Amino acid sequence: RLDLQARLGFVSRSPRWAMAHKFPPEQAQTILERIDIQVGRTGALTPVAKLRPVTVGGVVVSNASLHNADEVKRLDVRVGDTVLIQRAGDVIPQVVKVLDPDRQGRPADPFAFPTHCPCPLSTPAVRELDEKTGEAGVITRCSGEFACPFQRVRRLEHFVSRQAFDIEGLGKKQITAFFEENIITEPADIFTLKERNDVLKLEAREGWGETSANNLFAAIEERRHIPLERLLIALGIRHVGQTTARLLSTSYLSWQNFHTNMLAAMDRHSDAYIQLTALDGVGEVMAEAIVQYFAEPHNEGLVEHLLAQITVKDAVPPKNDSPVASKTVVFTGKLVEMSRDEAKAGAAALGAKVAGSVSAKTDYLVAGPGAGSKLKKATELGIQTMTEEEWLTLISGV
DNA sequence: CCTGTTTTAGTCTAGAAGTT
């Protein structure tokens, strides 16, 4: 039913009309040799199981995420344990359980989750309080946000990643190398790479020659003019991924406008802050994260340096040429062809404003069978009323 | 020019936490 698929549509990563049903994944057993701690760009310390390589589901698995301290505790995995492994969903390696919980006299201490970041600074790690409930969160984070070299590298990796600046030739390896050589320590450095003429220094590196350097410079130039949405993803603000970045981008349209509004929003009672939380999809937590990002002098510095190097492409305002663009519409009565939510979402997507009650500002009233007081009021006010069918005809040209 | 190695980027994603 392609028509139903069309009505359901997609969310950011998946269609709402399809789901995979899979057979239970194949399992295998192996030895857990080590538990490493990886540091993410937000400072999250993630325990990773280092496994004796084992073939499972057609691939050789040697690593698997243990997610967080609670998960390690739940599984009670310890170094040297024999563990059951599967590829969750036939894809992602996963430690299912410990197969020898008694350990038969073999000494093994419970895994002691580190209290400090594994980075050279060994910053204390903390379980942050939940932003809403105030209870202890699950993720352990390195507290040295701006100083921690591991985090800084991960943030740079994120900056050049596919959804962000998408700079070809700058991957994990190169970013790490450039960072260690102090050639790139913040985003703006990427764009001054060529003029600083560190080429000789660059080419001194193994496996890197003139071609690599020239390709990289070309790739960087291609991104000097960047869509607002990509810049917002690249900044790495908590809770702001592709979907939210797109929302902010189409809402504020230009960097200038967005930035001034965020600075103004630092006053939580300002219109700017209220407008931000009024966006459909942005609540208190996201708004706080965004505003706090710009309130941080360190970030303001990074942004200022970066903006001196690049130009930001304004977002294209959402199409406004539909027959109902910027019209206010009210639905009442029973709808036959679509659900109420669907009707509202559809109207909003075409640039119409959906209201709940009829007023003098209402442009259209779509009235199904059983319409009562709203229809009466609309007629009194001389507002154009139509049936669901007529509404569909009106918007069908789009 | 050939061969082997390194790196990137594209393919397939899941699980857990957190947000609205």
Added chain:
DNA sequence: AACTTCTAGACTAAAACAGG
């Protein structure tokens, strides 16, 4: 309940380099 974010993984092809 529905959704996004953030973290994580293996395999493979292609590109580019080094060294013979």
